[in-house]
Amino acid sequence: MELWYTEKQTDNFGITAKITQTFVTEKTEFQDLAMIDTAEFGRMLVLDGMVMTTIRDEFVYHEMVAHPALFTHPNPEMVLVVGGGDGGVIREVLKHPKVKKAVLVEIDGKVIEYSKKYLPEIAGELDNPRVEVIVNDGYMHIHDHKATYDVIMVDSTEPVGPAVELFTKGFYQGIYDALREDGIFVAQTDNPWFKADLIQTVNRDVKEIFPIVRVYTANIPTYPSGLWTFTMGSKKYDPLQVDESAIPEIESKYYTPRLHKAAFVLPKFVEDLVK
Structure with a gap:
């Protein structure tokens, strides 16, 4: 089974990345936070469903x-x-x-x-x-x-x-x-x-x-x-x-x-x- 993360960037468009590992998923005092590892862009920080940064770019x-x-x-x-x-x-x-x-x-x-x-x-x-x-x-x-x-x-x-x-x-x-x-x-x-x-x-x-x-x-x-x-x-x-x-x-x-x-x-x- 493959696990993919998708960011819905508009109502009609998004990007998706294959996840290799999930480190953290947490609802903080201010936002939903996830730290995941992806096959294409490496480790990735996601806040409220939006990619904040990745190791690759x-x-x-x-x-x-x-x-x-x-x-x-x-x-x-x-x-x-x-x-x-x-x-x-x-x-x-x-x-x-x-x-x-x-x-x-x-x-x-x-x-x-x-x-x-x-x-x-x-x-x-x-x-x-x-x-x-x-x-x-x-x-x-x-x-x-x-x-x-x-x-x-x-x-x-x-x-x-x-x-x-x-x-x-x-x-x-x-x-x-x-x-x-x-x-x-x-x-x-x-x-x-x-x-x-x-x-x-x-x-x-x-x-x-x-x-x-x-x-x-x-x-x-x-x-x-x-x-x-x-x-x-x-x-x-x-x-x-x-x-x-x-x-x-x-x-x-x-x-x-x-x-x-x-x-x-x-x-x-x-x-x-x-x-």
């Missing part, structure tokens, strides 16, 4: 959340990651020697606990002395830390359950206030095939708050449609003005200095969404 998402913003800001000493309890974005943030402190605020401590146990390749830097891990509500942390951070990264699930507030205009305003005078923020903003309305709404809201707003994309095969967007809001620095020849090479599998600007070149139908 996790590097794309985590690198593309972290590096475009950190190579746009000239001195990102204080960095906040909201969500991201698997630790992948933190791992990438720590590749930047200018970062003196990285704060992770994850609402669900079980995500951190099980990621450390079953995804050590991803979560391995959560105990780094440059990292402070806080199990709390990221929305409230933003509200309570005015003018504190150089870069804020929102590594959230899709806008369901505890992540709903992380896609609101009030949250983006709170991020603006929590950033220093030349700060940058970046958030994952879903896919343009199934969530075009969400991308448009986020883009409109962020543009009403930040003077510089850019959208970029990456290919992540286990995420709905495979084409994923990220939205960057900046108070001062434009990622398109970065001298790519001055970007140092870092250990990576997806991000490169040449890709830095190329990622912001959007397919026409995505460009039309954010005009």
